[in-house]
Amino acid sequence: MEQTLVLLKPDTVERGLCGEILGRFERKGLKIVRMQMVDLTVDVARVHYADHVGKPFYPELEKYITSGSIVAIILEGDEAISVVRKMIGVTNGIEAEAGTIRGDLAISKRQNLVHASDSPESAKREIKIFFANIPKLL
Ligand code: CMP
Secondary structure, three states, X not given: OEEEEEEEOHHHHHOOOHHHHHHHHHHHOOEEEEEEEEOOOHHHHHHHOOOOOOOOOHXXXXXXXXXXXXXXXXXXXXXXXXXXXXXXXXXXXXXXXXXXXXXHHOOOOOOXXXXXXXXXXHHHHHHHHHOOOOHHHO
C-alpha cells in the first residue's frame, strides 16, 4: 500500500468541484486516510512548492494557492502515487487528455484544480507538511 498527498486547490473549492474530484478518487478504489481544509500561508506555500520558488511563474502560483481555502488529503492504495498522477493528467488543462481530472475540468496551466505528489520522496515530505501531527503515517 502506498500513500500520496493530494491538494484540492482554491479553484476546486470555489467552483464547487470537491465532491466531483473526491468521487473520482473514491470510485477508483483509493481510500481517504486523512482530510482537512486549510488556508495556506505564504510561508507554508513556499515550503510545499520549494522546488518552484524562484521560477518565473512562482509569484502567480503563490498568489493563487493562497487565494482561498484548499483541501489536503492523504489517499492510500496500490501504487497510489502513479495512479493519482495518471488520473489528474498533465499540468496544463488545455493539453490534459479527456478522461483525466484536468482534461475534463480545467482549461489553465496554473488553475489546474489539483496537486498530487510525484514520487515517494515527495509524498513523504508533503504529507509531513500538512499532517505533521500524525507520526504513524510518516
Ligand atoms: P502542481 O502540480 O501543483 O505543481 C506546481 C504548480 O505550479 C502546477 O500544478 C501549476 O498550478 C503551477 N504551474 C506549473 N507550471 C506553470 C506555468 N508554466 N505557468 C503557470 N503555472 C504553472
